[in-house]
Amino acid sequence: MTVRYWLLKSEPDVYSIDELAAQKSRTDHWEGIRNYEARNFIRDKMRKGDLGFFYHSNCDRPGIVGIIEIVGEAYPDFTALDPRHKYYDPRSDPENPRWFMVDVGLVRKLKRPITLRELKTHEALKHMRLLQRGSRLSIMPVTKKDWDFILKLESK
DNA sequence: GCCAACGTTGGC
DNA sequence: GCCAACGTTGGC
Numbered sequence: 001m002t003v004r005y006w007l008l009k010s011e012p013d014v015y016s017i018d019e020l021a022a023q024k025s026r027t028d029h030w031e032g033i034r035n036y037e038a039r040n041f042i043r044d045k046m047r048k049g050d051l052g053f054f055y056h057s058n059c060d061r062p063g064i065v066g067i068i069e070i071v072g073e074a075y076p077d078f079t080a081l082d083p084r085h086k087y088y089d090p091r092s093d094p095e096n097p098r099w100f101m102v103d104v105g106l107v108r109k110l111k112r113p114i115t116l117r118e119l120k121t122h123e124a125l126k127h128m129r130l131l132q133r134g135s136r137l138s139i140m141p142v143t144k145k146d147w148d149f150i151l152k153l154e155s156k
Numbered sequence: 157g158c159c160a161a162c163g164t165t166g167g168c
Numbered sequence: 169g170c171c172a173a174c175g176t177t178g179g180c
Binding site: 136 | 163164
């Protein structure tokens, strides 16, 4: 079973990598995905043991700040079913849940953030979905080649 | 704070 | 099924 690689976006004002680091056993659920393509990735393609980049979006210095591991298969996003929750979606039904979440564990923070700006300077990464104009997808696959390339930047 | 690009909704 | 209007994302 081969490991897949992912990139997961979060706004640090909403949920930062330091908040994940502060959790018990540095593990938490990844809530609030409300986009069908992103949902399909986590529900249908993510597997326990896959790895992901933790990406800070909509902030001063957007970029990759850490590595996380998917620690379990997707299950229904309970925040969509709770009327008092800000992520409540009345169209989600407990019998037929519309939204899903996964649990993730922090593997480590990067030694330094690898910013979006830096990623954009590399011709080799030009094809990445993250770098496409207008790309807003919050969960996306990353090829092993790109994964390795980006991790090499960390020590440069 | 601005705004381009995007995904979703809903009238027709 | 089309597509205009809308709300959201997210870089800058």
